[in-house]
Amino acid sequence: MEIFFPFTNADPQRPFVVGQLGQSLDGRIATISGDALDIGGAAGLSHLHSLRANVNAVVVGAATVIADDPRLNVRLVPGANPARVVIDPQGRIGDEGRWLAGDGARRILITTRNKAPASCDEFIKLERRGSGFDPCEIVSELFKRGMKRILIEGGAMTLSRFLEARALDRLHVVVTPLIIGSGKSSIDLPPIASLAEAMRPETRVFILGGGEVLFDCDMRSGG
Numbered sequence: 001m002e003i004f005f006p007f008t009n010a011d012p013q014r015p016f017v018v019g020q021l022g023q024s025l026d027g028r029i030a031t032i033s034g035d036a037l038d039i040g041g042a043a044g045l046s047h048l049h050s051l052r053a054n055v056n057a058v059v060v061g062a063a064t065v066i067a068d069d070p071r072l073n074v075r076l077v078p079g080a081n082p083a084r085v086v087i088d089p090q091g092r093i094g095d096e097g098r099w100l101a102g103d104g105a106r107r108i109l110i111t112t113r114n115k116a117p118a119s120c121d122e123f124i125k126l127e128r129r130g131s132g133f134d135p136c137e138i139v140s141e142l143f144k145r146g147m148k149r150i151l152i153e154g155g156a157m158t159l160s161r162f163l164e165a166r167a168l169d170r171l172h173v174v175v176t177p178l179i180i181g182s183g184k185s186s187i188d189l190p191p192i193a194s195l196a197e198a199m200r201p202e203t204r205v206f207i208l209g210g211g212e213v214l215f216d217c218d219m220r221s222g223g
């Protein structure tokens, strides 16, 4: 199915930020041991690659690099590889990994330190604000470096922080007909007292192949 990606903002001075998660019917993104590689079916994976092909940068948290050693490139659809950005405040990911492949895509580390792996092209040094980096600051630093469309690919903690900071324009959740029953939960935000405080974004729904369903949520709507 052809899905239209309206990945632009009315305001050219602001980047467009889309978050994604692939989750099971019971709202899990990985098993308890961190196995997430087969959570999406063929249609969901192809959608993820289409997202990558439509952005200038793809951002993941340190735990995803440690668990999955992801390539973060475009393989299943035509398109150029986006810049690969890893948020690793404490230097946990080490000097190796498939995200550092020398395929011409920019490799950028976001850190509190003064150094990055040798094969990294750039690093962005940020101060922690409370428990971590301010996602709006991350977006603004990437925009300054020419990245106008940014994908927050996960994991759950990274995406949840961007959601909480209202730093997402859109959220794509692909639900796979799979019940894991335990493991890492999807979005996790501070508690709210009543459903009146819940985010209720305007949402389009696309039925993908293999029983997978894409929820395309407009995060600038619905409070």
Ligand SMILES: NC(=O)c1ccc[n+]([C@@H]2O[C@H](COP(=O)([O-])OP(=O)(O)OC[C@H]3O[C@@H](n4cnc5c(N)ncnc54)[C@H](OP(=O)(O)O)[C@@H]3O)[C@@H](O)[C@H]2O)c1
Residues within 6 Å of the ligand: 020, 021, 022, 023, 029, 030, 033, 034, 035, 036, 037, 039, 060, 061, 062, 063, 064, 065, 067, 068, 087, 088, 089, 090, 091, 092, 131, 132, 133, 134, 135, 153, 154, 155, 156, 157, 158, 159, 161, 184
């Ligand atoms: N199903 C999917 O769509 C999908 C997508 C991606 C990943 N995954 C799975 O998700 C799991 C990992 O997810 P996760 O939630 O545990 O972790 P994660 O989001 O991959 O990484 C979290 C870590 O990244 C750093 N980080 C992220 N945002 C930060 C911020 N604003 N400020 C400071 N540090 C920040 C922190 O590193 P430090 O702890 O070093 O401070 C944090 O602990 C893996 O099992 C992976 O396979 C699933």
